[in-house]
Amino acid sequence: MQEKDRFEQLVLPHVDSAVNLARWLLRNRDDAEDVVQEAMLRAYRFFERFHGGDARAWLLQIVRNTCYSWLEKNRASELTTEFDEELHQRPSPNPETLASQADERQRLKEALELLAPRAREVIVLRELEDCSYKEIAEITGIPIGTVMSTLSRARERLQRILSGARAKEAS
Amino acid sequence: MSCELAQTTVHGYFDGELDAVRALEFERHLENCPECQASLESIESLRTRLRQADLRERASPQLRERLHRQLRQATGVAPAPVMSSLRRFLMPAFATLAVAAGFMIAWFSLQAHTEAARVTAELIDAHVRSLQPGHLTDVLSTDQHTVKPWFDGKLDFVPPVSDFAGQGFPLVGGRIDVVDGHNVATVVYGRRKHTINLFVWPSRNAEPLAGGSGSRQGYNWVMWRSGDMQFCLVSDVSAADLRELEGLIKR
Numbered sequence: 466m467q468e469k470d471r472f473e474q475l476v477l478p479h480v481d482s483a484v485n486l487a488r489w490l491l492r493n494r495d496d497a498e499d500v501v502q503e504a505m506l507r508a509y510r511f512f513e514r515f516h517g518g519d520a521r522a523w524l525l526q527i528v529r530n531t532c533y534s535w536l537e538k539n540r541a542s543e544l545t546t547e548f549d550e551e552l553h554q555r556p557s558p559n560p561e562t563l564a565s566q567a568d569e570r571q572r573l574k575e576a577l578e579l580l581a582p583r584a585r586e587v588i589v590l591r592e593l594e595d596c597s598y599k600e601i602a603e604i605t606g607i608p609i610g611t612v613m614s615t616l617s618r619a620r621e622r623l624q625r626i627l628s629g630a631r632a633k634e635a636s
Numbered sequence: 637m638s639c640e641l642a643q644t645t646v647h648g649y650f651d652g653e654l655d656a657v658r659a660l661e662f663e664r665h666l667e668n669c670p671e672c673q674a675s676l677e678s679i680e681s682l683r684t685r686l687r688q689a690d691l692r693e694r695a696s697p698q699l700r701e702r703l704h705r706q707l708r709q710a711t712g713v714a715p716a717p718v719m720s721s722l723r724r725f726l727m728p729a730f731a732t733l734a735v736a737a738g739f740m741i742a743w744f745s746l747q748a749h750t751e752a753a754r755v756t757a758e759l760i761d762a763h764v765r766s767l768q769p770g771h772l773t774d775v776l777s778t779d780q781h782t783v784k785p786w787f788d789g790k791l792d793f794v795p796p797v798s799d800f801a802g803q804g805f806p807l808v809g810g811r812i813d814v815v816d817g818h819n820v821a822t823v824v825y826g827r828r829k830h831t832i833n834l835f836v837w838p839s840r841n842a843e844p845l846a847g848g849s850g851s852r853q854g855y856n857w858v859m860w861r862s863g864d865m866q867f868c869l870v871s872d873v874s875a876a877d878l879r880e881l882e883g884l885i886k887r
Contacts, residue, residue: 469707470851477854478872480695480703481829488693498699505703570689577691591651592686595828598653617647624682 472512475520480505482521482594483528489589490532492578504531522600529586529604536582544582576626584619591616641665642675650679692829697764704853752848752859755816756868760855762813763833763870766822772831773809773824783810787821793865795821795836800884805832825881832871832881839866849875858882 483504487497508527515523536544577585586605590596602609641662648654649662666672766772775786784797790812799807808824808831815835823834839861849858858878859868867885869878
């Protein structure tokens with residue numbers, strides 16, 4: 466029973482972060498909540514192996530692995546196709562709504578979803594979850610020395626997609 | 637691009653991940669490198685755009701409830717050490733449903749017995765409700781001199797309202813909830829990206845509530861009495877954070 470209380474206090478409070486990461490990796494909210502539920506069950510089963518430290522990073526690592534297993538089983542093509550901006554032409558948005566805030570959100574969302582999962586996850590962890598490089602390394606298994614270059618490439622791609630979209634809108 | 641640092645080090649610098657020596661070195665380089673300046677600006681604007689667009693997703697109340705139920709089921713059975721890993725996962729979901737149902741009934745009736753638990757449950761419900769879009773505040777202000785007078789005339793008591801932005805708990809606003817059939821003043825604080833609700837109401841004499849803390853459905857709560865007022869903090873932030881805010885409010 467004590468174990469359960471410890472789990473409730475240390476791990477459950479990070480459920481928002483878990484859903485956020487899963488939502489962006491799977492690009493779908495319902496799938497994300499299902500996968501998070503499965504990941505939480507796993508986390509609970511593995512909880513005896515958690516010896517203190519960063520509970521959020523520990524949970525997100527399990528969530529990420531569960532997401533990738535899910536993708537392999539259900540949408541394996543997404544993991545093997547490297548993103549190529551030339552091949553992904555977005556439909557032009559309605560010019561009347563271009564200026565609106567909702568449209569800005571939509572534009573960023575689409576751009577993020579165009580990134581390959583391994584680029585997308587570092588952006589989500591750094592910019593939306595405010596994770597340190599050490600945490601990103603722990604969650605994704607990327608060696609700590611290469612977090613910076615991975616993040617640099619991911620940001621550059623995201624900017625390229627966004628500016629490409631903007632150039633198209635201007636024309 | 638000709639400056640190599642514009643693609644690598646500038647990111648570590650922007651993210652605050654360089655050690656002091658390297659950061660200083662880079663700052664010196666940055667002064668004379670237009671490429672790195674442009675790169676820094678563009679990373680910064682990307683972050684601003686991403687954060688302003690409010691792209692972070694949160695768990696639905698339904699998922700929280702599902703997790704809570706699942707956790708209760710999982711504790712209904714002590715996992716046998718030699719089970720295969722597949723069965724270990726499936727066991728709590730299927731085979732123990734009956735046991736779990738029994739546990740749930742026992743759990744609920746136990747909870748029903750204690751008034752404190754009932755009020756806590758209501759407060760946590762109020763907290764969850766407040767997280768729905770548009771439900772968090774009736775008066776939205778970071779200024780305590782706006783929030784405090786707002787409660788005036790709406791309640792027959794005055795809750796203490798202070799801003800603790802300097803200590804990492806910025807005031808977000810206030811609203812009125814009904815808990816246990818009575819009006820309760822709710823002061824809303826932020827903690828990084830999380831929301832903390834402070835519920836305040838005049839304590840009634842026979843009330844068995846006083847102090848305590850605990851967690852439920854993934855939310856932590858801390859309750860105390862001060863003078864003739866009852867206070868309760870509810871949030872998904874850590875219990876330590878709640879204790880810290882409690883200390884600030886009591887001061």
